[in-house]
Amino acid sequence: CGVLLTTATFAPPTPALVRSHRATARAAGSGRHRICMVSDFFYPNMGGVESHIYQLSQCLVEQGHKVVIATHAYGDRRGVRYLTRGLKVYYLPLQVMYNQSTSTTCFHSLPLLRCVFVRERITVVHAHSSFSAMAHDALFHAKTMGLNTVFTDHSLFGFADVSSVLTNKLLTVSLCDTNHIICVSYTSKENTVLRAGLDPEIVSVIPNAVDPTEFTPDPGRRDDSKITVVVVSRLVYRKGIDLLGGIIPELCAKHPDLCFLIGGEGPKRIVLEEVREKYQLHDRVRLLGALDHKDVRDVLVQGHIFLNTSLTEAFCMAIVEGASCGLQVVSTCVGGIPEVLPDEMVTLCEPTVRSLCDGLEIVIARQRSGSVPSPASIHRRVETLYTWRNVAERTEKVYNRVSGQEVLSLDRRLTRLTSHCGSVAGAIFAFIAVLNYLFLLLLQWLIPDDVIDIAIDGSGPQSCWTQTSSKKGKRKANQIL
Amino acid sequence: MADDSLTDIYGNRIGVACRCHSDLCREVTVSGPKLSLRSVLVYTCGVWLLAYAAFCCTENTAVLSCAIILTLVGLMVYIHFFKVDHESLLIIGSLGVQLSSSYASGRECTSFIEMSKIKDVVINEAVYMHRVIYYLCILIKDPADPHAVSSVLPLFQSSKPRLKCLIEVYKTCQEILAQS
Numbered sequence: 001c002g003v004l005l006t007t008a009t010f011a012p013p014t015p016a017l018v019r020s021h022r023a024t025a026r027a028a029g030s031g032r033h034r035i036c037m038v039s040d041f042f043y044p045n046m047g048g049v050e051s052h053i054y055q056l057s058q059c060l061v062e063q064g065h066k067v068v069i070a071t072h073a074y075g076d077r078r079g080v081r082y083l084t085r086g087l088k089v090y091y092l093p094l095q096v097m098y099n100q101s102t103s104t105t106c107f108h109s110l111p112l113l114r115c116v117f118v119r120e121r122i123t124v125v126h127a128h129s130s131f132s133a134m135a136h137d138a139l140f141h142a143k144t145m146g147l148n149t150v151f152t153d154h155s156l157f158g159f160a161d162v163s164s165v166l167t168n169k170l171l172t173v174s175l176c177d178t179n180h181i182i183c184v185s186y187t188s189k190e191n192t193v194l195r196a197g198l199d200p201e202i203v204s205v206i207p208n209a210v211d212p213t214e215f216t217p218d219p220g221r222r223d224d225s226k227i228t229v230v231v232v233s234r235l236v237y238r239k240g241i242d243l244l245g246g247i248i249p250e251l252c253a254k255h256p257d258l259c260f261l262i263g264g265e266g267p268k269r270i271v272l273e274e275v276r277e278k279y280q281l282h283d284r285v286r287l288l289g290a291l292d293h294k295d296v297r298d299v300l301v302q303g304h305i306f307l308n309t310s311l312t313e314a315f316c317m318a319i320v321e322g323a324s325c326g327l328q329v330v331s332t333c334v335g336g337i338p339e340v341l342p343d344e345m346v347t348l349c350e351p352t353v354r355s356l357c358d359g360l361e362i363v364i365a366r367q368r369s370g371s372v373p374s375p376a377s378i379h380r381r382v383e384t385l386y387t388w389r390n391v392a393e394r395t396e397k398v399y400n401r402v403s404g405q406e407v408l409s410l411d412r413r414l415t416r417l418t419s420h421c422g423s424v425a426g427a428i429f430a431f432i433a434v435l436n437y438l439f440l441l442l443l444q445w446l447i448p449d450d451v452i453d454i455a456i457d458g459s460g461p462q463s464c465w466t467q468t469s470s471k472k473g474k475r476k477a478n479q480i481l
Numbered sequence: 482m483a484d485d486s487l488t489d490i491y492g493n494r495i496g497v498a499c500r501c502h503s504d505l506c507r508e509v510t511v512s513g514p515k516l517s518l519r520s521v522l523v524y525t526c527g528v529w530l531l532a533y534a535a536f537c538c539t540e541n542t543a544v545l546s547c548a549i550i551l552t553l554v555g556l557m558v559y560i561h562f563f564k565v566d567h568e569s570l571l572i573i574g575s576l577g578v579q580l581s582s583s584y585a586s587g588r589e590c591t592s593f594i595e596m597s598k599i600k601d602v603v604i605n606e607a608v609y610m611h612r613v614i615y616y617l618c619i620l621i622k623d624p625a626d627p628h629a630v631s632s633v634l635p636l637f638q639s640s641k642p643r644l645k646c647l648i649e650v651y652k653t654c655q656e657i658l659a660q661s
Contacts, residue, residue, distance in 0.1 A: 080606040080613065093608060111611035119613060451492040453615055453644040455606070 032461050033399045034066040034121055038113075038138035039128035040101045042071035042089065046293055048317050049129045049154050052208055054083070059392030061085045065399075066460025068120050070113065072102050072134060086458030086465025090116055094134065104133035106432050107439055110141050114443060117145060119455045124399050126150045130157070130167065136174045143177055143413065144436045148402045151175060152182040152206075153192045156314045156335050168195040169421070173429045176420040177413050179402045182206050182395070184315035185336025191314075197420065206394045207340070209386035210320050217326030217375035218301040226257040227367055229360070230303030230327065232296055232318060233310070235266030240309030240332060245271040246353035247309075249279045251360060258284070258364070263299045265290035300325040304367055307360065311351055313337055319346060324382040326375020328367065330359045341385075345378065410437055487646045489513065490614050496567075497646055499653060505574035507657060509650050512567035513640040516560065516585055525552050560585040565639035572654055575661040578619065582639065596661060598622055600630055602654040604647050615644045617651060 037057055041049040057067040062085070073079075073091040081089045092112050097103040117125070125142035127135035130153050142149050151174075158164040175181060175196045181203045183189040193200050222228060229251075233239040244262075251258055262272060262285065269287065276285045291299060300306065306322030308331040315336045319329045323345055331337055333348040340346070349359035366372050408416060413433060418426040457463050489495050493514040500508045532548030564585040571579040578599060581591040600620040606613060616635050623631035636650075 079608055090608075090613065112608070112613070115612040447612065448492065451488070451490065451643075452612070453490075 034123045036122040037069045037126050038135050040132035040134045055388040059388045061459040088458045102134045109137045113141050118449050118452045124148045128152045129154050146407045149178045150180045151178050156191050156312050171196045173421050177408050177416050185339050187336035188314040208315050209388045209391045212383040215321050215324035217379045219375050221301045228259045228303040229305045229307050230261045231307050232263040234264050235268040240311045241268035243309045245275045260285045263288040263291040326378045328363050490641045507653050508571045510569040511640045528552050568637050572657050574657045617647045
């Protein structure tokens with residue numbers, strides 16, 4: 001309570017310089033934004049979030065926005081790099097704690113992130129993934145600096161166990177004053193709204209997409225003398241590998257021409273190896289181990305049926321990829337999966353061995369009778385369902401809406417924190433928000449904003465990126481001088 | 482090109498002088514801020530006050546003599562090895578580039594790079610301390626493969642001028658490099 005009293009009289013936090021930056025940005029931009037994507041997860045790390053950020057950024061750059069990405073350093077990949085179309089990536093030297101996520105102290109990343117936001121004249125900060133500490137830090141700092149914020153949640157969470165309770169609390173604190181939140185499916189939206197206690201009005205649903213040119217069918221690659229079921233997922237509990245271990249012996253006993261092709265690696269691999277050992281299925285169950293992203297398509301096209309046994313999933317990219325390669329999809333009906341594909345393209349089952357076996361039986365029978373649509377026709381349908389351009393257009397609308405909103409001033413932000421996040425956590429984080437603001441003032445005194453050089457744009461309206469630029473993109477200085 | 486508005490990345494004023502010896506030979510000198518009396522006084526006073534505090538506790542005069550020697554030696558080491566007064570870049574077409582930095586004590590360090598080893602002069606970005614800055618650097622050719630870069634040699638490492646100044650120097654260098 002003491003915290004509240006001392007801070008209620010605080011001056012509005014938006015520093016004059018940031019405000020003037022943004023005023024010029026709006027005047028010159030005419031609907032063009034300067035976006036900074038922040039996440040711990042980016043290439044060279046591989047995964048759904050990474051490719052989402054990359055593809056979305058590329059499409060936004062194509063639309064004429066300026067996009068930079070900030071992530072932490074991966075090994076000796078640190079500093080500034082350029083990707084296709086002048087997409088600039090900052091690999092900032094922040095300490096990695098656990099599972100490629102940085103540690104958070106709420107303060108130590110402020111100097112670097114402030115420098116990035118100021119020199120790139122960022123107007124919207126877009127953070128990705130609730131597992132990423134750097135994303136939450138960036139949201140916190142951006143709000144302190146008076147920038148508009150957007151957050152994309154890529155995962156579903158529980159409510160019951162201790163770790164979920166804690167992360168949900170953090171998410172509540174982090175999202176209560178964020179301008180807009182994007183979820184990948186309606187289930188995910190519902191989940192996030194409940195977890196973070198948000199107003200559903202500020203939560204949008206924008207699904208993921210696949211690159212249809214990367215996942216094309218190739219019926220010649222599959223062996224039609226038998227029926228192949230493909231599974232491509234990490235072999236972890238969440239992906240329902242225990243269910244898969246129950247399905248394999250049952251169906252293999254019934255159908256002598258059935259094969260399983262399993263791509264992916266993880267702690268649950270042992271379950272599948274045990275099953276293979278116990279039922280002597282070495283010739284029919286092939287474990288391919290970890291797959292590179294580029295090899296996934298080669299594995300998918302070898303099968304007739306794509307099986308997904310996930311126990312929880314916000315938006316299942318894998319089944320879209322499978323369908324895009326022209327496979328029949330059988331999946332558990334959990335999380336956001338029912339929203340992903342139209343009913344005639346996917347067979348949904350309960351997450352039990354019994355139900356999944358029944359589902360697979362139906363599809364196998366259909367496959368034998370030849371009454372399934374051709375891979376090419378399935379591909380043509382999926383091609384139009386999820387495209388990155390569509391995702392980018394919808395995200396652009398979110399940016400347009402957000403950039404018109406005002407960022408909460410410090411006093412209102414503190415009121416919001418204390419009223420939304422409970423008395424204890426609210427007070428603690430209100431205190432941290434004040435410290436963060438004081439730290440920002442200190443930094444602005446040490447290195448005023450006008451001493452930070454404005455970066456030369458790699459993308460966006462004033463881009464100096466050309467195809468002929470040298471690999472490192474530094475020669476572009478030539479063109480502007 | 483002597484421009485008073487040029488500053489280094491900390492906002493301190495720096496002087497930049499460009500001398501044109503001939504069409505093929507230019508010299509750029511960047512002089513950093515002078516050693517300020519205030520910072521010398523602050524550091525000296527700081528060390529001496531600490532020494533006096535220690536003296537009050539221990540009542541040993543050796544502490545005070547130590548403090549005096551420490552400040553003197555510290556100052557000498559600083560002006561001889563760390564405080565760079567000015568750095569210059571002499572670029573001679575078809576011959577090479579000479580880099581020299583002279584310290585506050587008068588010591589000079591000079592190195593010369595042959596033109597055949599230089600691939601290009603570029604402006605690059607780097608994370609430096611808690612910020613991201615632009616710097617000018619020379620790309621050194623790999624002797625085995627003339628298209629590859631074996632190392633990067635940053636220029637004006639102690640004065641750290643801002644982008645505006647770097648662009649001027651970059652242009653000067655490119656003019657000469659284009660001729661040879």
